Amino acid sequence: DAGVIQSPRHEVTEMGQEVTLRCKPISGHNSLFWYRQTMMRGLELLIYFNNNVPIDDSGMPEDRFSAKMPNASFSTLKIQPSEPRDSAVYFCASSLYRVGSETQYFGPGTRLLVL
Amino acid sequence: SQQGEEDPQALSIQEGENATMNCSYKTSINNLQWYRQNSGRGLVHLILIRSNEREKHSGRLRVTLDTSKKSSSLLITASRAADTASYFCATDMKGGSEKLVFGKGTKLTVNP
Numbered sequence: 001d002a003g004v005i006q007s008p009r010h011e012v013t014e015m016g017q018e019v020t021l022r023c024k025p026i027s028g029h030n031s032l033f034w035y036r037q038t039m040m041r042g043l044e045l046l047i048y049f050n051n052n053v054p055i056d057d058s059g060m061p062e063d064r065f066s067a068k069m070p071n072a073s074f075s076t077l078k079i080q081p082s083e084p085r086d087s088a089v090y091f092c093a094s095s096l097y098r099v100g101s102e103t104q105y106f107g108p109g110t111r112l113l114v115l
Numbered sequence: 116s117q118q119g120e121e122d123p124q125a126l127s128i129q130e131g132e133n134a135t136m137n138c139s140y141k142t143s144i145n146n147l148q149w150y151r152q153n154s155g156r157g158l159v160h161l162i163l164i165r166s167n168e169r170e171k172h173s174g175r176l177r178v179t180l181d182t183s184k185k186s187s188s189l190l191i192t193a194s195r196a197a198d199t200a201s202y203f204c205a206t207d208m209k210g211g212s213e214k215l216v217f218g219k220g221t222k223l224t225v226n227p
Binding site (some may be wrong): 101 | 150207
């Protein structure tokens, strides 16, 4: 299996622009997670889906962030408009289980820089 | 919010030595997991230990869990340069929303 796939791997954009991050989970996995990692705050859960349905989005920072999972093999995280403080590494992870507390498999991450 | 907290923040050892990292948490858990992150990469799951387990082994890794002290330790025996990475513990919260909360990690450097 190819593992969790994320694109793009790197993104540099200017403040105010829309950013879309993409994720393809491992086939057959039932849960998908979006995390953000910064030096200051560490690894934070933004949102997770179970069977394509958002279960917990309490970590989404503000209305500028939105996430969708239109089918079992694809999810997007969108930031509109982007701000310099959104600069971070964004990880997607998936899990075979229907709860968010079991083993998770992480993608390589998208390194976002907002100028 | 509950969070695992690793100790030490950084650890530097020589190849062949053992490395021990600790994790403390605040509230009762269902399970505790350890992950490794190499520089510039995603996290890789190492081991999961449930609240009713006290010790678990996987290759050169040994994890212990003391629920009375709300702490866990990760021991890497006979370390190699390739073990250089950051190590994170992740906990859920018993009776909570069934999601993982990660600590800030221990940065391990194994010198050849």
